[in-house]
Amino acid sequence: MAESVLSGDQTRTYPRLVPAGDSAILIELGSEIDPEINSQVFALADSLESAEIAAVVELIPTYRSLLVSYDPTISKYDEMRARLDSFVTELEVIVEAASEARLVELPVVYGGEDGPDLGSVAEHAGLSVQEVIGIHSGIDYRVYMIGFAPGFPYLGGLDQRIATPRLKTPRISVPAGSVGIAESQTGVYPNASPGGWQLIGRTASVLFDVTKSSPSLITPGSKVRFVPVQSHD
């Protein structure tokens, strides 16, 4: 399972554990965007979560690494590192036992006021608007991580045929729920914010609600399916 990657003139071996300051350890499982590595990250995160290690403050899973922040007044670096190492050693078993990804379905009204850039995305792709909708809603997207803003998912797997460059001039405000494309990424804006993505549709689903104990509809490690609908009713 160890994988070697050339970084500059140095060879790294994964997985590796490195300090991220005095209160966090970064567990890197690879250096590239890869669905298998990403699945390992979430399996490891779940397993550490269930272990309820007293010193662990927070876990942040991302594309290819897991950040474990801990309280060094409870566990020192060596102790924490050894503890995490024991989980990494068991990675294959942990991945085997991991539960299946949760599927989140988002009803989307494509085009019109909800997706003002659908036409230009179709034009760029040399496809009809219906074909773009069919391609975009035709697969389930992996949530590689959530970052940038509360509830903002980094989705993987966009069909290259509908990849489209960002807008030359970003919009000052993009409505909450807007579904967009930027290069070979697709995503959905949980809250109104400035943004340069090509907007192809919008969902009325509330993606992020601070009053809930689980505030984010989309969670890291889940999958997202866009379901075309005619109206937001």
Place this chain on the structure above:
Amino acid sequence: MTLVQDRGRYGFQQLGVSVGGAVDIDSLDLGNKLVDNEQSAAVLEIMLGGLEIEFARRTIFALTGADANATLDGVPLAVNISYVAHPKSHLVLGMVSGGLRAYLAIDGGVSTPEILGSRSTHIASKIGGVDGRPLAVDDVLNIGESSTSNASGLVLSGYEPESSQVDLQNLTVRVILGPQDDEFSKAGIEAFLNTTYTVTDQSNRQGLRLDGPEIESRSGRYDIVSDAVVNGSIQVPGDAKPIILLADRQTTGGYAKIATVATVDLPQLGQVSPGTNINFAAISVEESQRLLTDRRERFATAQIHKLVDPISLGIDGEHISVGVADNGEAKIADVEGETYPVSIDEYNHAE
């Protein structure tokens, strides 16, 4: 700019929610201790100064962090000591000196709604504090229930926040190399550790953007597949100059991180202004954890004691002025064995 801040919003970074919180956490902790608050209580963080508050009821408060040359109904106040404000009294903060941010801790804590476990204001995501924004004129803040043991004239003996002990113009910042220092060349690491960087005006609660010698990467590239960042992560983007991430950072970033600031040296970074010179010094994780444990122990064991009985006082060098007394009649203050005449001419708010 004044923001409601506490120790930050933990537990939701995996959902993209920034931690936020006071950037000078030592000053936050000291303020809360002086007014006998829980460590988790929210305070006001005042950048640069300029704030006027009218107290609606009798309130114990303390100012920490940068000295904002504050006055209570005209009487100059010192930092790092608790005072009482009487109903309708006015606290005025001027411009700060010796730092960038002043903190106002109030007995009972600022009780704006708790959002995802914290009251911290995160402006970029419009979460926390007062509607996720800085305070505005005419805002009314509710204060939580006051503790029973609150008192004025309290100081914490044998403990000073680090930010008041160091030269904020020429700062040495201790770092632990990594997590991605191996993305940088030997020359790059040497430039980072052996030359001086300057804080630019493109700095805020999200981070300090520094100017100085370029830090060479091994591959000529600086971007990595995005991963998580922490408070004090030092990332180096394509212009090859370091950025130190602070409280309001986003949860993830796509640049290689050459080093991470030692937790004990973070509070000072909340007090530096553009133009500050910074030198980085590498230490081990173990050393950094020792420093942090020592600091926390020193703070936990430092004793609160009463410096003086009367209620409001300002200390600058030898001058001591004393404000309102509880019975409205105090004319003499007893300060560590010395007696001082007291003017209460301006004070008529006594209970």
